[in-house]
Amino acid sequence: MDMYREIILDHAQNMRNKGLLHPNDFDHEEHNPLCGDKLHLTLQIDEHGIIRAVGWDGQGCAISQASASMLGEKLIGMPLADAKQLDKQLILDMIGIPLTINRVKCALLSLKTLVVGSVGLETWELIEDNEDE
Amino acid sequence: MSSTFDFPYEIDTIRADFPILHQDHHAGVPLVFLDNAASSQKPTAVIEAMNTYYRTIHANVHRGIHKLSEAATAAYEDARKKVQKFIHAKSRREIIFTRGTTEGINLVAQTWGRANLQPGDVVISTVMEHHSNIVPWQILAAEKGFTLKYLPVLPDGTLDLEQYTRWLRDENVKLVTVMHASNVLGTVNPVAKMAQMAHDAGALILVDGAQSVPHLPVDVQSLDCDFLVFSGHKMAAPTGIGVLYGKRDLLEAMPPWLGGGDMISRVTLEGSTWNELPYKFEAGTPAIAEVIGLGAAVDYLSALSMEKIHAHEQAITRYALERLAEVPNVTVYGQSSERGAVAAFTVKNIHAHDVAQLLDAEGVAVRAGHHCAMPLHDFLAIPATARASFYLYNTPQEVDIFIAALYKAQKTFAL
Numbered sequence: 085m086d087m088y089r090e091i092i093l094d095h096a097q098n099m100r101n102k103g104l105l106h107p108n109d110f111d112h113e114e115h116n117p118l119c120g121d122k123l124h125l126t127l128q129i130d131e132h133g134i135i136r137a138v139g140w141d142g143q144g145c146a147i148s149q150a151s152a153s154m155l156g157e158k159l160i161g162m163p164l165a166d167a168k169q170l171d172k173q174l175i176l177d178m179i180g181i182p183l184t185i186n187r188v189k190c191a192l193l194s195l196k197t198l199v200v201g202s203v204g205l206e207t208w209e210l211i212e213d214n215e216d217e
Numbered sequence: 218m219s220s221t222f223d224f225p226y227e228i229d230t231i232r233a234d235f236p237i238l239h240q241d242h243h244a245g246v247p248l249v250f251l252d253n254a255a256s257s258q259k260p261t262a263v264i265e266a267m268n269t270y271y272r273t274i275h276a277n278v279h280r281g282i283h284k285l286s287e288a289a290t291a292a293y294e295d296a297r298k299k300v301q302k303f304i305h306a307k308s309r310r311e312i313i314f315t316r317g318t319t320e321g322i323n324l325v326a327q328t329w330g331r332a333n334l335q336p337g338d339v340v341i342s343t344v345m346e347h348h349s350n351i352v353p354w355q356i357l358a359a360e361k362g363f364t365l366k367y368l369p370v371l372p373d374g375t376l377d378l379e380q381y382t383r384w385l386r387d388e389n390v391k392l393v394t395v396m397h398a399s400n401v402l403g404t405v406n407p408v409a410k411m412a413q414m415a416h417d418a419g420a421l422i423l424v425d426g427a428q429s430v431p432h433l434p435v436d437v438q439s440l441d442c443d444f445l446v447f448s449g450h451k452m453a454a455p456t457g458i459g460v461l462y463g464k465r466d467l468l469e470a471m472p473p474w475l476g477g478g479d480m481i482s483r484v485t486l487e488g489s490t491w492n493e494l495p496y497k498f499e500a501g502t503p504a505i506a507e508v509i510g511l512g513a514a515v516d517y518l519s520a521l522s523m524e525k526i527h528a529h530e531q532a533i534t535r536y537a538l539e540r541l542a543e544v545p546n547v548t549v550y551g552q553s554s555e556r557g558a559v560a561a562f563t564v565k566n567i568h569a570h571d572v573a574q575l576l577d578a579e580g581v582a583v584r585a586g587h588h589c590a591m592p593l594h595d596f597l598a599i600p601a602t603a604r605a606s607f608y609l610y611n612t613p614q615e616v617d618i619f620i621a622a623l624y625k626a627q628k629t630f631a632l
């Protein structure tokens with residue numbers, strides 16, 4: 085089934101950057117209330133505001149874990165200011181398969197953790213709502 | 218007399234959409250349904266939307282991974298967006314599904330009210346309110362010790378806005394809770410103006426839209442109301458479903474009411490955190506079919522256009538009031554120039570229940586009683602009224618049958 089295309093299985097089975105960072109400059113955890121998926125994200129950010137290291141831990145389905153793994157790779161080397169403004173479409177494009185309404189929540193959990201932890205829930209809700217227009 | 222009537226849409230086509238209208242009420246006596254303020258009839262599109270849901274996509278929402286749950290969730294959330302557009306809310310998160318108007322008001326009382334009202338505070342309701350906008354505040358006032366005041370009604374059936382101005386100026390008013398349109402007097406209250414006055418005095422306003430949302434275009438942003446509640450069953454949708462609209466910042470700050478599934482973000486044995494809006498206020502498996510039915514009803518009304526529905530109802534009501542005025546011994550209540558599609562009346566020497574019974578024999582369904590507005594009837598000093606109320610499918614011919622039946626009722630009582 086193409087929902088589990090190779091890249092997702094690859095990330096889900098060989099997760100990049102798994103394991104929390106101590107010390108860190110960003111530390112936030114979010115849940116997906118629909119299914120109980122959990123994502124804990126930590127970042128190390130240098131004095132120029134560039135994300136130097138990503139470490140995350142979580143529990144959840146292949147989609148949510150693969151999206152965390154893929155997002156983590158993308159974040160390294162990115163200014164935090166840019167990361168805060170990432171669009172949900174980036175994640176959906178990385179996942180690369182059409183997702184149904186409940187599964188979109190799984191895919192976006194990693195980005196939600198980043199945005200809620202760095203900007204706030206309201207901003208996240210705006211980003212999320214924008215998508216389903 | 219009714220032949221000169223102008224319809225804004227093809228009335229026969231519309232009537233064909235409502236299967237219940239095409240049956241005999243008694244053998245050989247067609248149904249004339251004039252009890253729409255209590256509950257309206259449903260078009261085939263609404264009935265079929267629910268049937269199709271049960272036949273093809275039923276499953277629980279917001280939890281399944283399987284295709285049925287996905288389809289049910291999508292249909293459920295799609296209906297929320299339809300309602301959002303229908304009342305012009307800024308965000309879908311401001312649309313909370315309830316069982317109806319009554320539940321919506323109780324929700325606001327038990328969450329916002331419980332968290333914000335205390336001794337010394339004043340809540341302004343009105344004498345014309347439905348019991349659902351009086352009793353929840355009485356229950357809470359007994360517990361929290363705030364003062365509940367009722368704005369009087371003037372002889373023409375409008376609210377005493379001078380008293381309103383005085384109370385807002387002199388009292389510590391925290392909330393104004395008022396019906397948009399009266400289910401008895403027909404009065405359409407100036408809620409946009411009342412909202413502005415309330416806000417200037419630092420108070421919030423809750424609008425009971427049970428008799429307005431089904432009948433006229435309602436825009437929560439231009440009204441600038443803080444809360445709006447209404448029921449699906451009065452607007453061509455099924456029973457058991459209604460809407461609470463609330464401004465987002467208010468809803469965010471309010472504690473939840475019912476606890477359980479769907480409304481949580483995370484539960485541990487030590488405590489829980491709440492889900493985001495609107496789910497924080499939608500505990501448990503919701504009325505999925507009814508929500509989908511409500512969405513179909515909104516589509517139906519929007520396709521006809523609320524402006525046209527309103528125009529049609531205004532014309533029918535004007536005609537009914539004209540005809541009632543010519544029947545001897547009949548008194549109609551409420552003379553507001555802004556009025557909805559209801560005519561509550563009494564017939565001299567015939568109790569309202571007998572009027573309703575005699576009309577029923579002629580196929581005409583009206584309601585009799587206090588219409589869940591006992592304080593208003595006390596104020597009018599009458600025990601009960603009969604009430605004819607109209608909807609988008611009623612015709613002047615039906616009004617004629619109603620009037621003829623009223624004459625006949627008086628003959629039966631030999632007046």
Ligand SMILES: Cc1ncc(COP(=O)(O)O)c(C=O)c1O
Nearest residue numbers: 317318319347349400427428448
């Ligand atoms: C003005 C008004 N408010 C509230 C209600 C209560 O609505 P529901 O019984 O659907 O909760 C009604 C209808 O009976 C009404 O006419």
